[in-house]
Amino acid sequence: MFRPLELFIGLRYTRAKRRNQFISFISTVSIVCIAISVIALITVMSVMNGFDYQMRSRILGAISHATVSGVGESVQDWPRALKMAEANPHVLGAAPYVESEAMLLARRSSGALVRGIEPAQEPKVVDIGKHMLDGKLDELTPGSWNIVLGRELAMTLGVSVGDRVTMAVQQLRGSPLGSVPRMRSFHVVGTFELGMEQFDSGLALVNMSDAEKLNDLSGPTGIRLKLDDLFNARPVARELADQLGQIYRVQTWMDTNANLFAALSMEKMVMFIILSLIILVAVINLISMLMMLVTDKQADIAILRTLGATPRSIMGMFMVQGVLVGFVGIGFGVGFGSLLSWKLPGIIKWIEHTFHVTFLSPDVYYISEVPSRLDWHDVGWVALLTFTFSLLATLYPAWRASRTQPAQALRYE
Numbered sequence: 001m002f003r004p005l006e007l008f009i010g011l012r013y014t015r016a017k018r019r020n021q022f023i024s025f026i027s028t029v030s031i032v033c034i035a036i037s038v039i040a041l042i043t044v045m046s047v048m049n050g051f052d053y054q055m056r057s058r059i060l061g062a063i064s065h066a067t068v069s070g071v072g073e074s075v076q077d078w079p080r081a082l083k084m085a086e087a088n089p090h091v092l093g094a095a096p097y098v099e100s101e102a103m104l105l106a107r108r109s110s111g112a113l114v115r116g117i118e119p120a121q122e123p124k125v126v127d128i129g130k131h132m133l134d135g136k137l138d139e140l141t142p143g144s145w146n147i148v149l150g151r152e153l154a155m156t157l158g159v160s161v162g163d164r165v166t167m168a169v170q171q172l173r174g175s176p177l178g179s180v181p182r183m184r185s186f187h188v189v190g191t192f193e194l195g196m197e198q199f200d201s202g203l204a205l206v207n208m209s210d211a212e213k214l215n216d217l218s219g220p221t222g223i224r225l226k227l228d229d230l231f232n233a234r235p236v237a238r239e240l241a242d243q244l245g246q247i248y249r250v251q252t253w254m255d256t257n258a259n260l261f262a263a264l265s266m267e268k269m270v271m272f273i274i275l276s277l278i279i280l281v282a283v284i285n286l287i288s289m290l291m292m293l294v295t296d297k298q299a300d301i302a303i304l305r306t307l308g309a310t311p312r313s314i315m316g317m318f319m320v321q322g323v324l325v326g327f328v329g330i331g332f333g334v335g336f337g338s339l340l341s342w343k344l345p346g347i348i349k350w351i352e353h354t355f356h357v358t359f360l361s362p363d364v365y366y367i368s369e370v371p372s373r374l375d376w377h378d379v380g381w382v383a384l385l386t387f388t389f390s391l392l393a394t395l396y397p398a399w400r401a402s403r404t405q406p407a408q409a410l411r412y413e
Helices: 005-015 021-060 078-087 151-157 208-214 230-244 258-296 298-306 311-355 376-402
Strands: 066-070 091-105 109-117 132-134 146-150 164-175 178-192 203-207 222-227 248-252
Touching: 021 258, 021 311, 021 376, 066 078, 066 230, 078 091, 078 222, 078 230, 091 151, 091 208, 109 151, 109 208, 146 151, 146 164, 151 178, 164 208, 178 208, 203 208, 222 230, 230 248, 258 298, 258 311, 258 376, 298 311, 311 376
Parallel strands: 109 203, 146 178
Antiparallel strands: 066 222, 066 248, 091 109, 091 164, 091 222, 132 178, 146 203, 164 178
């Protein structure tokens, strides 16, 4: 008896089902439609987050968070630059490298990006060692002229562990026949697979000392850095650039892959907007349900007005029912949507195994499994958006109810 009048009557209308079977059915349909739209939006956002996370983790498994390079071909006084970079509190690891483009020749030929690394320091910045299919990075010792290839690159060249490949670099050397590219035979000691075509088909790893000799360099071409927060890369890069001076250049993973991640972010935003329209369509059912309820309750509204109920109170009564329907739909949608997003990879695997279908073929797509990564921030935005739509949907029917004239409504009662 101490509940507000608007809440009491709004809940009473919601529970009354004897005379309003059709309105109750429309109310149930509205709840189901809102729940389905929320489930769809949460699931799609989770899948988009999963793809974004997989792309970031696989790309950052082969590239560093930030890179320090010199103005010329090699980094001047690179031990000093390495110590200054490691002294930064946001830098977790640093490793020098030599990078150049080369042509690899075996049974077939292919261009590749050749990266000279220090096997002992490379795990500080990237995790290629965790993706080795054959061999180990430790076999890339100085003077051994060993090489590790991406899986797709090895298949293109037609080689495997134990075979030899010839590398030709852009650096020229003099000969009786004129200037010819520097060439050297390498022994294949391992293969890796990162799951990204860009690296599996175009990246080769050698020892940094061997790369320096082959390219006639006196030092590394850059220093790769791993940061404590990859999204804090640009402020750290600016800080390092100020400390190192103008003869060094600091780039981040955001600079080298800005277009890719901007496209992923834009695609996620577009999908959110499109699926938000599904919620808007579901809310239209809520408007129709409330309009029919207002028409059915004309006599009740007139009696309440004659008893002293204000138009604001009448609006509140019908807004309570509309908000309650939206709230119940949001509750079911968030619950089932979160559960579906959490179990989606397992469900997809079960469907593929049961019906013998493949949704993402490894021969076509970089990511062969449907990923899902539930973000509660996205869930909160979906719930807030749906609740806002539901609240706005109640305004017009409630306003129409508040405009009811008692004399006209009771004339034929």
